[in-house]
Amino acid sequence: MTTTTAAPVVAHTRAELEAAREGLASRDVAVVMTMGALHEGHARLIRAARQRHAHVVVTIFLNPLQFGPKEDLSRYPRTFEDDMAICTAAGVDVVFAPTPDVVYPDGDPGVRVSAGPLGEVLEGASRPGHFDGVLTVVGKLLHLTAARSAYFGQKDAQQLLLIRRMVRDLDFPVEVVSVPTVREEDGLAMSSRNTYLTETDREVALCLSRALRAGAEAAVFGPSAVRRAAREVLVEEPLALVDYLVLVHPDTLADVPEWYRGQALLAVAARIGTTRLIDNTPLVVGPGGGALEVFSDVPHAPGGGAR
Ligand code: AMP
Numbered sequence: 001m002t003t004t005t006a007a008p009v010v011a012h013t014r015a016e017l018e019a020a021r022e023g024l025a026s027r028d029v030a031v032v033m034t035m036g037a038l039h040e041g042h043a044r045l046i047r048a049a050r051q052r053h054a055h056v057v058v059t060i061f062l063n064p065l066q067f068g069p070k071e072d073l074s075r076y077p078r079t080f081e082d083d084m085a086i087c088t089a090a091g092v093d094v095v096f097a098p099t100p101d102v103v104y105p106d107g108d109p110g111v112r113v114s115a116g117p118l119g120e121v122l123e124g125a126s127r128p129g130h131f132d133g134v135l136t137v138v139g140k141l142l143h144l145t146a147a148r149s150a151y152f153g154q155k156d157a158q159q160l161l162l163i164r165r166m167v168r169d170l171d172f173p174v175e176v177v178s179v180p181t182v183r184e185e186d187g188l189a190m191s192s193r194n195t196y197l198t199e200t201d202r203e204v205a206l207c208l209s210r211a212l213r214a215g216a217e218a219a220v221f222g223p224s225a226v227r228r229a230a231r232e233v234l235v236e237e238p239l240a241l242v243d244y245l246v247l248v249h250p251d252t253l254a255d256v257p258e259w260y261r262g263q264a265l266l267a268v269a270a271r272i273g274t275t276r277l278i279d280n281t282p283l284v285v286g287p288g289g290g291a292l293e294v295f296s297d298v299p300h301a302p303g304g305g306a307r
Pocket residue numbers: 033034035036041042044045151152153154155156179180181182183189190191192
């Protein structure tokens with residue numbers, strides 16, 4: 001493996017992206033798609049891509065199509081200089097940072113990818129049209145970057161599932177690779193939106209990962225034990241306004257019945273202060289069950305949900 005220490009080539013237009021791709025020594029390209037405000041979670045995706053591919057393209061694009069009219073598009077953090085430093089350190093070859101008029105030259109695209117029923121539950125229930133917007137831009141960026149592989153975070157589990165479905169259902173010639181959620185030491189899932197949190201909000205936000213961990217620790221006892229353990233942590237935190245807490249099948253996103261044993265997804269969304277946060281853990285329900293991801297290296301506070 002070669003180590004790139006030079007700053008990535010920055011492309012803002014389609015022509016610049018094309019030229020940058022032509023300049024790469026090999027067609028073995030992986031893409032990591034982001035909305036900027038990069039953090040260690042993004043860096044982990046980039047490093048995972050770098051390990052397996054000759055070249056990595058990172059896209060930085062705040063996609064207006066996936067934001068609702070009342071959502072945080074205008075206040076979303078923009079930190080391009082810092083993003084470039086992270087990309088340079090992680091060995092990115094090309095950064096594609098287009099403006100909306102480059103991605104959507106004719107304005108609002110008349111044709112969009114439809115996420116279908118899986119896009120209408122959980123995040124889709126709170127954010128109508130969100131996943132159509134996500135899949136439309138992911139499809140476009142896959143075409144524009146001509147990547148062989150695309151790396152996405154488990155942090156956005158429903159998005160990951162829908163991208164896998166789109167690639168399979170619409171025969172995109174790309175491999176989708178997922179990367180486990182990267183967390184702060186105390187368990188908080190890294191997110192660009194964490195910068196909105198006040199000090200108090202941040203303390204409150206820890207209830208999400210604590211709830212997931214408590215749920216996962218009850219996994220051997222079955223679905224209702226998982227849900228109960230997670231809910232017990234959340235009700236202790238009145239400042240977290242829970243949108244949903246679900247234990248669902250990882251492929252269908254349907255609630256798993258009480259007799260269910262096997263892989264499942266425990267997912268939560270909550271508003272904390274002015275910020276809506278999501279988190280999840282894949283787990284196995286039943287004998288020998290538990291979380292399929294690590295929450296943190298910090299020992300679990302005694303008493304399950306205790307702070
Ligand atoms: P975003 O910039 O939030 O759209 O995220 C870009 C990509 O990074 C998506 O595939 C996310 O799932 C992934 N990602 C965001 N946060 C994390 C995290 N804490 N751990 C792993 N991947 C993440």
